[in-house]
Amino acid sequence: MSELICKDLTLGYENSALIENLNFHVNKGDYLCIVGENGTGKSTLMRTILRLQKPMSGTIEYSDGLKSNEIGYLPQQTLVQRDFPASVKEVVLSGCQAKIGARPFYSKEEKALAKKNMERMGITDLSKRCYRELSGGQQQRVLLARALCATEKMLLLDEPVSGLDPKVTIDMYKLIKQLNDEGISIIMISHDIYSAVKYASHILHIGSDTFFGTVKEYKKTKLGKLYLDEKGGNENA
Amino acid sequence: MLDTLSYYLNFNFVRYAIIVGVLISLCSSLLGVTLVLKRFSFIGDGLSHVAFGAMAIASIINASLGSDSTRTTSQNSMIIVLPITIISAVLLLWTGQNTKIKGDAAIAMISVGALAIGYLLMNIFSTSTNLSGDVCSTLFGSTSILTLRASEVWLCIILSIVVVAAFVYFYNKIFAVTFDESFAKAVGTKANAYNFIIAVIIAVIIVLAMNLVGSLLVTALIIFPALSAMRIFKSFLSVTICAAVFSVVCALLGIFLSIIYGTPVGSTIVAVDMAGFFIFAIAGKIGGKS
Numbered sequence: 028m029s030e031l032i033c034k035d036l037t038l039g040y041e042n043s044a045l046i047e048n049l050n051f052h053v054n055k056g057d058y059l060c061i062v063g064e065n066g067t068g069k070s071t072l073m074r075t076i077l078r079l080q081k082p083m084s085g086t087i088e089y090s091d092g093l094k095s096n097e098i099g100y101l102p103q104q105t106l107v108q109r110d111f112p113a114s115v116k117e118v119v120l121s122g123c124q125a126k127i128g129a130r131p132f133y134s135k136e137e138k139a140l141a142k143k144n145m146e147r148m149g150i151t152d153l154s155k156r157c158y159r160e161l162s163g164g165q166q167q168r169v170l171l172a173r174a175l176c177a178t179e180k181m182l183l184l185d186e187p188v189s190g191l192d193p194k195v196t197i198d199m200y201k202l203i204k205q206l207n208d209e210g211i212s213i214i215m216i217s218h219d220i221y222s223a224v225k226y227a228s229h230i231l232h233i234g235s236d237t238f239f240g241t242v243k244e245y246k247k248t249k250l251g252k253l254y255l256d257e258k259g260g261n262e263n264a
Numbered sequence: 265m266l267d268t269l270s271y272y273l274n275f276n277f278v279r280y281a282i283i284v285g286v287l288i289s290l291c292s293s294l295l296g297v298t299l300v301l302k303r304f305s306f307i308g309d310g311l312s313h314v315a316f317g318a319m320a321i322a323s324i325i326n327a328s329l330g331s332d333s334t335r336t337t338s339q340n341s342m343i344i345v346l347p348i349t350i351i352s353a354v355l356l357l358w359t360g361q362n363t364k365i366k367g368d369a370a371i372a373m374i375s376v377g378a379l380a381i382g383y384l385l386m387n388i389f390s391t392s393t394n395l396s397g398d399v400c401s402t403l404f405g406s407t408s409i410l411t412l413r414a415s416e417v418w419l420c421i422i423l424s425i426v427v428v429a430a431f432v433y434f435y436n437k438i439f440a441v442t443f444d445e446s447f448a449k450a451v452g453t454k455a456n457a458y459n460f461i462i463a464v465i466i467a468v469i470i471v472l473a474m475n476l477v478g479s480l481l482v483t484a485l486i487i488f489p490a491l492s493a494m495r496i497f498k499s500f501l502s503v504t505i506c507a508a509v510f511s512v513v514c515a516l517l518g519i520f521l522s523i524i525y526g527t528p529v530g531s532t533i534v535a536v537d538m539a540g541f542f543i544f545a546i547a548g549k550i551g552g553k554s
Contacts (some may be wrong), residue, residue: 074446077446077449077450078449078450079446079449079450096450096451096452098450098451099451100446100447100450100451102444102446102447105444105446108443108444110301110494111301111442111443111500112297112493112494112497112498112499112500112502112503113439113443113499113500114498114499114500114501116499117439117499117500117501118443121436121439121440121443121444121447121448122451124436124437124440124448124451124453125451125452125453127436131432131433131434131435131436132435132436133436155499156498157498157499160498173447174447177451178451183450
């Protein structure tokens with residue numbers, strides 16, 4: 028059963044389509060990497076999945092017990108957050124906001140959930156620290172813990188390793204893989220095609236050519252070969 | 265000095281001024297953090313100019329209705345000024361991110377536009393003999409804080425309670441929406457509704473605060489406490505509490521100083537706020553290094 032099915036999606040702004048007739052689906056426990064050049068509509072796709080934006084045509088179905096607001100989201104850092112005075116605990120707890128509905132305050136269970144997820148991400152000792160004073164990797168862990176408070180089913184990650192140093196990047200990928208192994212479906216936007224191929228189960232490549240399938244299939248296609256080689260060439264240079 | 269103070273404290277009007285001053289400074293400090301972080305520091309400025317324009321319209325309507333008592337004027341004008349300011353606040357905060365004219369430019373446009381129209385209208389229609397005096401007191405806060413009547417004090421108390429209660433009730437939502445609006449929307453929080461509530465609260469605060477410091481200085485009441493608290497404290501809750509305490513203390517000090525030395529109330533409070541900010545900034549620098 029698929030948790031998320033996108034049918035004939037056309038996305039874009041003000042009548043100019045970025046992506047046309049896109050079809051893909053995410054099954055429970057999948058690890059999907061969305062790759063493609065800048066400006067091909069990766070972030071637009073992500074915003075559409077999160078219902079922050081309406082598709083120009085086509086549908087997105089949430090099924091297999093996944094509700095549309097049960098997708099945990101790890102956004103890219105915004106300007107506001109760079110000088111926001113908030114403790115780690117406050118940020119993680121705000122992940123429970125979907126659960127409290129109209130209630131004004133967080134309950135004991137929600138606080139316990141926040142605590143559990145801080146332990147899971149190994150940031151319990153940081154809980155009183157100020158979010159803006161943490162390193163990039165620590166901040167990402169905080170945001171992951173927040174996303175986990177919102178859901179146990181699916182995480183959407185928008186370039187989670189951008190700006191991190193190589194060692195922290197590897198740790199981050201391992202952490203995400205570990206969550207995936209625990210049964211959480213992952214959708215990740217990435218520029219890092221090698222790690223995408225290494226960790227993901229499925230690839231969605233968007234751009235002038237579109238591909239959706241498993242990593243194995245992707246490696247065999249012309250597109251995949253070209254993209255992998257080209258990237259490799261760039262990195263060696 | 266203390267004698268002078270205790271002498272003045274015997275008067276009802278001084279007590280009223282202190283009650284109103286404390287309440288207004290408390291309310292205005294609460295949303296400061298949110299506005300500073302949303303890059304909306306100047307919304308206070310913009311809105312207060314709108315309120316100034318609305319006030320001009322209100323006084324013209326009052327004049328044409330023939331009510332020449334200044335007291336009824338100020339109460340009638342509340343009925344006109346408050347809704348106009350709330351509507352402007354909603355328009356500014358709600359559309360700020362998506363429209364073609366971006367937040368800061370929109371605020372600047374509305375702000376100077378309302379100021380110009382307000383002054384223009386006052387000039388054309390005003391029956392007052394002391395026009396520049398009227399304008400000056402609307403801009404910089406008048407002595408009217410010292411001539412409040414019991415009914416106005418009650419109005420201020422009720423509005424303040426509503427503002428504080430709304431802030432406490434929506435505290436967690438305001439935090440979520442300010443910290444990360446995209447995430448909040450993604451998990452189903454009605455971010456637009458809360459932005460709307462923030463806008464309404466801010467408009468009420470500004471109309472209240474205009475009495476105290478005048479429309480040019482309202483922004484100071486909103487941003488100085490938040491900025492000062494952010495120098496030292498690290499969590500949203502502690503910053504909010506510190507800002508509230510900071511604001512109330514500065515307002516009290518300012519009112520006392522202005523009573524003792526006969527200085528204008530509004531600008532004295534803002535001067536105390538500035539002094540407080542520098543003390544906090546230095547303390548933050550020293551504390552940050554150790």
